[in-house]
Amino acid sequence: xxxxxxxxxxxxxxxxGYEGAVAVKLEKxxxxxxxxxxxxxxxxxxxxxxxxxxxxxxxxxxILKLRFEGxxxxxxxxxxxxxxxxxxxxxxxxxxxxxxxxxxxYRVFMQEDKLLGSISEVLTNNGQWLINVISINKRxxxxxxxxxxxxxxxxxxxxxxxxxxxxxxxxN
Numbered sequence: 001x002x003x004x005x006x007x008x009x010x011x012x013x014x015x016x017g018y019e020g021a022v023a024v025k026l027e028k029x030x031x032x033x034x035x036x037x038x039x040x041x042x043x044x045x046x047x048x049x050x051x052x053x054x055x056x057x058x059x060x061x062x063i064l065k066l067r068f069e070g071x072x073x074x075x076x077x078x079x080x081x082x083x084x085x086x087x088x089x090x091x092x093x094x095x096x097x098x099x100x101x102x103x104x105x106y107r108v109f110m111q112e113d114k115l116l117g118s119i120s121e122v123l124t125n126n127g128q129w130l131i132n133v134i135s136i137n138k139r140x141x142x143x144x145x146x147x148x149x150x151x152x153x154x155x156x157x158x159x160x161x162x163x164x165x166x167x168x169x170x171x172n
Contacts, residue, residue, distance in 0.1 A: 007087040009040065012080050016065050020072040021055070024064045024085055031062045035087065038147070040066075043084040106158045108133050108143070116169065117141065119160075141169050 010026040026034075037056070041048035055067040066085075071077045108116045108131070117135035122145070124130070129145035143149070143164060151161040 009085045009087050010064065012042075012083050012085065013063075014081060015074045015078050018074060019067070020074060020077045021057075021065045021067045022077055022080060024066055026062045026064055028062070030064075034058050034064065037087065041086045042080055043086060044080075048086060103131065103160075106153075106160050109159060109161045110164055110169075113161075116162075116164075135169075143168065 008027055009030060010024040012022045013025045014023050015021070016023040034056075037053055039050055039052045041050055043049075051071075052069040053066055054069045057065040059065075068077070103119050103122050106119045108119060110116050115136060117133040117139075119131045120134045120140075121132040122129065123132060123142075130142050131145045133141045133143055135141055143162070149162045149164055151163050153160050
């Protein structure tokens with residue numbers, strides 16, 4: 001599965017504390033709106049490398065403290081000072097809350113570039129984003145708009161590629 005890492009969260013500025021945490025100087029767009037994250041990508045030697053987050057702490061300024069799974073000492077984590085941290089397009093869409101109309105009309109493709117349909121509406125249900133897709137058979141399909149299902153978002157082409165679990169499109 002390929003991810004498009006095009007949303008800069010910030011840059012690691014220093015080691016924080018003694019248990020392998022790092023301080024991340026956030027981009028201005030995130031200082032008032034920290035996304036929920038399970039994983040991120042560090043840019044190491046120009047390439048995105050995925051890391052799972054084991055803990056985070058936000059103080060309200062422009063610094064976010066992060067700890068990564070498997071990195072519990074300052075020695076291990078210090079090699080990442082200066083690295084940029086990216087989110088995938090699928091993890092966080094900055095304007096989604098204020099302007100969910102942006103996704104209406106996007107075409108949704110499943111595995112192997114199979115067209116599922118076009119987004120007609122973006123809904124929230126108990127804090128979960130859902131997209132209402134009108135299939136090529138004119139059927140309405142509700143799909144959770146969740147980071148685990150999104151492979152990539154191409155804003156220029158208005159295309160979202162998703163890895164949807166088998167049978168999910170048949171539920172509704």
